[in-house]
Amino acid sequence: MMVFIGELAVSALIVIGAFFLLVGSIGLAKLPDIMRRLHAPTKSTTLGIGAILIASMLYFALFLDAPSLHELLITLFLFLTAPVTAFMIAKAHILRDRPTQQALPPTLCGTGWATLHRPPAPGERDGEAPGAGRPGP
Amino acid sequence: MSIALVALIPLVGALLAPLTIRSGRNTCALTVGAASLAALVLLLTHAPAVYGGEVVREHVAWLPQVGLAFSFFVDGLGLFFATLILGIGLLIIVYARYYLSKRDPMGRFYAYLLLFQSAMLGVALSDNILLLLVFWELTSLSSFLLIGYWRHLPEGRQGARMALVVTGGGGLLLIAGMLMLGNIAGTYEISEILQRGDAIKAHPLYVPMLLLVLGGAFTKSAQFPFHFWLPHAMAAPTPVSAYLHSATMVKAGVFLLARLWPALAGTDAWFMIVTPVGLVTMVVAAWIAFFKHDLKALLAFSTVSHLGMMVMLLGIGTPMAAVAAVFHILNHATFKAALFMSAGIVDHEAGTRDVRRLGGLLRLMPVSGALALLAAASMAGLPLLNGFLSKEMMLDTAAGTSYAGLPYLVPALATLGAVFSVAYSARLAFHVYLGPARDDYPHRPHDPPAGMWGPVALLVALVVAIGIVPPLAGPVVARTAMAVIGTGELPYYTLAIWHGFTPALFMSMAAIVGGGIMIAAYPALARAHGAAWRPEAKAMFDAVVERLVAAARRVLAALHTGSLQRYMVFIVATIVAVGFLAFYAGGHGPGGRAPLPASIPAIVGWGVLLVASAAVVVFHPDRLLTLILTSVVGLIVSLAFLQFSAPDLALTQISVEVVTTILLLLALNLMPRRGVGEPSAGRRLVSAAVALASGVGVAVLSFAVMTRDIASIAQYHLEQSKPGGGGTNVVNVILVDFRGFDTFGEIIVLGIAALAIFALLDTALRGASARRLDAMRQEVESADAHPLLLVVATRVILPLALTVGVYIFLRGHNLPGGGFIAGLIVAIALIMQYLASGYAWAAARARLDAHTMIGAGVLVAGLTGAGAFVFGAPFLSSSYDYFHLPLVGEFELATAMAFDLGVFLTVVGTVLLALFQISRVQKRAEREPVPEGPMDVLLHSGPPRPVARTARDEA
Amino acid sequence: MSHWIVAPIILPAFTAAFLVMALRHDLARQRIVSFGATALLLAVAVGLFALAGDGAVRPYLLGNWPAPFGIVLVLDRLSALMLLLTAFLALAVLVYACEGWDAKGRHFHPLFQFQLMGLCGAFLTGDAFNLFVFFEVMLIASYGLMLHGGGAPRLKAGFQYVAINLVGSTLFLFAVGLIYATTGTLNMADIALKAPQVAAGDVALLRTGALLLLLVFALKAALVPLHWWLPTTYAAAPAPVAALFAIMTKVGAYSIIRIHAMVFGPEAGELANAAEPWIVPAALLTLAVGAIGVVATRRLLDLVAFAAVWSMGSLLVAVGLFGPRGLTAALYYTVHSTIATAGLFLLADMVMRHRGQLADRLSSAAPVAQAALVSGLFFLAAIAMAGLPPLSGFIGKLLILDAAREAPSAAWVWSLVLATSLVVIIGFSRAGSVLFWKTEAAGAGPLPAGSAAPGPAAAGAPRWPASAVLAVAVLIGGTGALTLFAGPATATFEATAAQVLDVRGYVAAVLGPEAAAQLGGAPGVALGR
């Protein structure tokens, strides 16, 4: 019985993980613009992998008598890196896409968004480079 | 050794000449004269033996594998020639001392001249046909130097080159001929070859061999149709012309025919080839000589004509003809050398050698003039002079010779040659020396110092002496002719002025009459000759060479276009072709190994690979896209390694992929981001065909291999990995132990790559490269060079990644990992830091001396390997043991780990050095100041503040 | 097992690492250390040459693993000869380079030492994959050296050199892969042992591997149609590097001898002499292309480079004859061609150094500095290269022609060798007469369009340091010595060729007499260990 529950849990986690991975990739393929596409893989894949990693830990602990937690490390690294990836892609997109720049909300302080902001330099240009983000009120 | 010394002494003289010239021209001339004299004396010590019927031989091994030896011998022929060379050489040395002006570098002249003399003596005295060949080519080389002695004259340079090409080329034929001859005869020693004439003549390769040997001889002796080079060699100083181009070198071809006469002559082939060549040369050259205006050219063509006569005589192949040839060689040497020197005197005194501007010199320089007239008369074959005697013998022989069933052909042509000979001699006499004295000379000629006419006088004395008392030459001619003919007895002949009313006498008289008519009719003949078309040999030769060069240039321009694209097509197509041919040469069968079933992910991965590869081919001008696609392929390759039980490879591929991508991105930033596609459909097609063929070939090969089994040496590695190498990861044990030497080489490759990259980029901030960097226009850039999230994530990931690196390093011996992968991980972690915070900021915080890392890595690995020497074991012998520490427990230490540490250090050093160097260069291209790290978002300050600008450059 | 066998590899490696670590900012000391190490290398090479002179094949088991499981180095006459040649050349070239070339960029000396390491490794190794590794060491060091000093033409030529050689390296791996796949081993002796035993159905694979490997070596040896890289590279390389590269092409020739005359030589069963039909025709083409290049070029460096191609053609003709006499001739020619080519490149540098903008263009200019000396040396080197007596090229030519006598291709070999010799003579005589004879008053020479200033007058040009002249003189003296002692030298090469062809002896020494017995026939007379 225990074995069955274990198998069930492992199997379920594997399938769930795989499902979210698939969803992430579907989102990547389906969503119409890059900012929206960014949502799907960065989230779904993390949970997808997370579930599969838990399944792996369970499986090794329950069935192979080789308890291991090192799968946590993969999760750790993915959690550390996925936001960075998304952040970088978003920044690059903002820089490269004029309509997106226009759609940006203002910041709530004196400077623009970091990607676009050109700090004024004494003796050089007064103001900002073309396409710089607008400072808020 | 004394025979060899005869040839060597002048060589020593040649070396001394440039040294002694510093002590003055007389010292120099005396030195070289003494050398020649010494050689002559030494040579003549052999004369008694030779005239006693002996053949003196010497033999020192040189290259027995081919038959080349320092073999020398003196027989009648050799003695005769060597004496001629040295005797006339001495006269030339004296003559040249006065002939050369103060501006001419005399040391060099004598050096070349004695070099030539040495080579020529070698030709005369060699008892080995290959050794003879060596000296033969040396005469060509030294004559090249002598003809080009006056380097400021274009005629000199061109004449020298032409002579070298013709005679050197003939020498190449002779190489082939001599090798064949030696092989046919079974020996390369001349004295033995001469014994085997019958066997040689019966050999099936006799005719081709003969043709090659004759090719060598005819070019050297300027025989028709190779006669054209000799007149152009007259650009040389007159002593050179007198020596090389009348007395000695040009006679080398004749000498060769005489030397090999017993072995080669007497066959139909010999007669059918040699006789007509000589005959035609004799007639044609004499005809040309008659019309030449340059005194030396006239003499040169007359020389060619006389050489033709000698060749013809030797070609006839009868002993009598050979005697005539020998006698004429002697006579010709005397009168022709005298004439050349006289021409030099004329040139020297009158300031011109143009026959049309000369005349009546006998009155102005009576001594020289008289001597020259005597020599010219001998050349014409007038009685009481030695030229008459040998010409009579020639005509006599010719009269008895029937060629191809035509009994009158040879005599008629011989007579014609004699007519022309009289004619040009008469022209020389009448148009230069006789007649009224002219007063339009550049400066008034008079007799030169005795040093110049003395040698001429000596020669003319011989001319007259032999002419009046022919038996004086008797022993010489007899001994020499005996040597030419070989073992046989000499034919009956007498050296006498009067032989009765022989056909030769009538032919001779006809010649004198005919010559007289010709000189009388000279103006008319010259007009006719001037009007007629005649082949200009030099122009033709030049045209041939120029065409050769032009054709070569066309071929070269068509082949070596400098286009790597074309080179690659040739290379890859060759590889493919050879590969296919090799495979289809047979020996293939179906494999017996059962294939593995394909899995879904494998098929998907395969599909991804296909799509990415196809896309990269189509979209390669978009270089960023290319890199992304390449990363995809790298990912698939890593997965393939993993799928097929190669975790180490997968780990390596994953890490290498990242580093490579960053490296390419770094480079791409400074290079055009878009390439141009291939505009030519033809080239696309060719590329595609070659690519497809390579792909198919490689696929077939790998499939064939994978479907068959073998036993490999790896079984040993699997068995010995743990007990012998102390590790369970067999791949790692192979890398650091079984085949640690490969790895040692491999890290050195990395280290060298780093050094080379450093050296390459070290200069990138100077010159054209720096200007280009300065002029680079950046695209719109983000203001945020060091994004916050990246920086903070790196703060955590860096230590963790280093930890993983340590882990991968330590486990490598037993589980997938090892120094290389660990090194890459650590390098990647550091790159991440630099990428996040910027180079300047990060470098300012921790100095990573990549050079030292690389050097240390190689040294650590190498010293670990060399440590085995201490135990008397070979390089890289490893050792391991298990240790126990409280708390930590049992652990293993292996020397292989120290080796792996070297690997690790080198990898880290290399990656860092490469990337940082590029980054350093990039800095020059920055238009805007790069914000200082670690991050650009300003958090701690209240109001916004501008980024620091001043500190950006120096860090 | 003499540990000295590994010394030619690790000595330069340690030297280079030390130079990088400790002396990278001190050129003067780098020179001293580099020279000392190279001189030591020469001493070691002489010692090893003497050692190998007893005719024994000496394996050196790296890591003390038995062959064929570990990597072995093998010292035999052939490897010892190549080591000696390398060290001799290296020392002369290094002396010349220290005259100033080494200061024109970074890391000359470490790269030079690494290059030596790669060369020595390639000559010593008895393992097919290890040969690949040393090829790579040698090549990548050569890339670094070739690019030493920079400049756009050199960089462009360098890219071609690198790209083409990378194709070669890739091909090497394909070939070694196939050989491993069919024989299951990498050790050369073991491959020789297994090659005749390969299953009938696998022969095609092994043959493909062997012939692809031949192409790799042919690429290194600049055999037409794989020669494209050589003229561009050699002409663009710094002079001492081009001189050192004279040995690089010989590595290709050496490898063909080692692998295709020995391992896949007469005893290789189905594969016996598989390379034989390919080499001679290609070598004859090489002769033709080289000669065409010599007569066609307008620049001295190109001329010398094509002469190098031509001389590789001659050498490979001899290699392609395969028999003992062919190999003997090939070995003689290898030594000759290496020294003569190197000497010519150094001389070309001496000639062009003081010609200003004209550089090595074959057009008249002011006389070069120390014209008598330089032109005299050039004349000798050209004689040696063109194969005229009395220098070694002539002896080499005799040996080759003699060896080719019985070959089916004899007529072709003879005619092409001799005909192209004539063309080369024409090329050299034209070049020499323009460079040294057709000189003009200082500074008055016609200049190519676009050049700004005339070359410096020879009178004002500095004299060549004795060391540089000595380096060149030693090389040319080497060809002289090779001529004078042609008999003993050839006897040595004969013994070497015989040893190469005695694959049983090699196998017996490396793998033991029992293994050699598997090859059938009587085991060789190798004395081993």
Next chain:
Amino acid sequence: MIAVSCMVAIACISVAAVLNVYRLAVGPDALDRVLALDTLVINAIALIVVIGIWYATAMYFEAALLFAMVGFLSTAAFCKFLLRGNVIE
């Protein structure tokens, strides 16, 4: 059951990979492709883990770990390239 779920997972991941390749091929922007590559790497990590379960071996774990740890750096570098041109400045 576990085996079946592994097969399902492998199938899902394979389909996911195909979708990634679709995005990779279609783009339209370089960033889309970078994102697709990043997602492909994550799917690869999952595939490795699932196959580890399937074969009941921990041998492939480090490969997954390495992908997770360094794979993102390629993505970051591509973005940095698009943001600043110079990747390491």
Next chain:
Amino acid sequence: MEYLIASGIGVLTAAGVYLLLRGQTFPIIIGLTYLSYAVNLFLFSMGRLAIDLPPIVDPAAAGYTDPLPQALVLTAIVISFGMTALTVVLALRGFLESGTDAAQAERDGGVTGLAERSER
């Protein structure tokens, strides 16, 4: 599986060769990278394919794949990395020096020189 690997190697080779035959340095470098993928897989496949038989000595292992080609491939990967790095830098340096990334070698009057008067 063998079909997939063999054809995959073939495709990589073909793509690599095609790029190698372009006239600019960058595609050539990419082509060489593809060729090195291909040859690494090829060399790897010389040990034949095996699934889940990593060459890590383990008493429980069902068998091992051939470790030797793996070691060779590893060496080859490392070397090709070094080569790639150098080639990239060389291409970059050549571009900076000459302003073009054409893989054309030129040397006026040299092997590829066209217009210079003939000397006699």
Next chain:
Amino acid sequence: MFARVLPHPWLTVTIAAVWLLLVNDVSAGHLVLGLVIGVLVPMFTGVYWSDRVRLRNPAAMAGYVLVVLWDICVSNVQVAYLVLFRRGDGLRSRFITVPLDLRSPEAISVLAGTITMTPGTVSADTSADGRSLLVHCLETDDPDGVVAQIKDRYERRLKEIFE
């Protein structure tokens, strides 16, 4: 002194833990080794992480982690729904600006990371002065609500932990 040897004590602990996870073996030997590495590695990397991170309230971290994990699960389901059952161009996506009270870069990064991993939001940029965070919402009509939720659910907790 302490700060030089142990610039980031929590990092040392993390590294030791990571080491144990890596070797997959909790033995005394590995604990010691892990700690040694945990001390040595930050000594080297410390130069790149000059500001010291103070965890004011480590205990609160556990709560935060649980909240975030839960939100991740929820967000995944939400996003899955949106991806699978909504037309992509029908999604009401927009950027919003989240004003930041957090000042430490680590804290801001954790917040930004959290936002990316949780319901329908991705952190896209910061303002140049670090006082605002640009967030992209996949589907929302109520930007202010999202901002409020972020500030309340995450930023408040992070402020407790870090500042």
